[in-house]
Ligand SMILES: Nc1ncnc2c1ncn2[C@@H]1O[C@H](COP(=O)(O)OP(=O)(O)O)[C@@H](O)[C@H]1O
């Protein structure tokens with residue numbers, strides 16, 4: 538009877554879905570040691586009760602800006618335990634895009650009963666200040682996606698927060714971390730704000746490379762899944778697939794989708810072929826995407842397309858033979874096996890083809906089966922042929 542329900546709660550791969558959420562804060566960050574120590578040096582005086590520190594964090598989507606501030610905030614709070622009391626407030630300005638909404642969020646962090654309305658900006662800032670001094674606390678304020686606030690509401694609030702202690706007896710009320718994916722953020726600020734923020738307090742995060750993305754996927758798989766359920770090969774495919782954008786979110790999404798495919802198939806192991814091009818990227822490809830390939834990548838792809846018009850799958854060995862034939866036809870000298878293999882991997886990363894390892898691999902040892910699900914082989918074939926014939 539109800540056998541189809543057996544799958545519910547079976548979890549052949551998954552132990553805990555939590556770490557696959559974007560909101561899960563990892564116990565340590567992969568590949569961000571340098572940036573974390575840069576943060577630590579900007580905050581080296583934070584233990585001192587009169588001191589406020591500042592940092593600006595810039596980087597593209599998925600480079601770990603938000604999680605870096607969260608990890609740093611929690612770590613420093615714990616590190617200073619018993620020496621200086623740190624209160625964390627993380628406000629995402631995309632969700633609270635006006636100065637008064639941001640202030641309201643800060644006030645609510647300090648006092649959950651803070652009334653919704655009825656105070657001016659100046660009054661709320663003084664309330665915040667008083668609250669901090671009464672509790673002998675220091676506020677570490679993270680304004681995430683701050684460009685949204687600044688574009689909409691000017692940098693007035695930031696200027697006021699930077700001056701919160703001016704003319705006061707006690708200093709060191711607030712430390713500020715500004716976060717943005719907009720590299721030109723500072724152009725929105727008045728010189729007075731820039732000089733208070735400090736030009737040298739900027740930390741730039743670069744997009745992640747394939748190895749780091751593999752590590753990020755591996756960290757989450759290690760906590761979310763049964764031991765050994767996700768192979769190293771699967772993880773490095775996830776790393777390669779997400780490396781062209783360098784976005785950690787894509788690596789996590791690919792892992793999540795791959796686990797779901799394996800679970801759906803009733804398997805206990807997540808295989809490389811469970812990793813498919815991300816839906817974050819365009820679901821189906823524009824034929825124009827082949828125009829940017831190198832000439833030999835096009836020749837490799839042309840051979841593959843010709844066969845995949847007729848069959849669903851082609852082995853890498855056959856793909857190489859077809860590549861040699863295509864080279865002959867269009868009078869190019871075929872490249873070495875290693876280069877051919879590199880081109881194959883590049884086409885895979887572009888999402889033009891998919892590969893999976895053959896079960897019994899004969900000969901070369903790493904025979905792969907190539908398929909195309911994102912686009913029609915015939916369309917690509919005629920596009921590449923036309924270009925080659927034009928010369
Ligand atoms: N270095 C890292 N180590 C582990 N997880 C990371 C790392 N960088 C990013 N992540 C994870 O990737 C996702 C996207 O990171 P996030 O901080 O939101 O990026 P951003 O704010 O730059 O867009 C989050 O779920 C985050 O936990």
Ligand SMILES: [Mg+2]
Pocket residue numbers: 602603604681
């Ligand atoms: Mg973010």
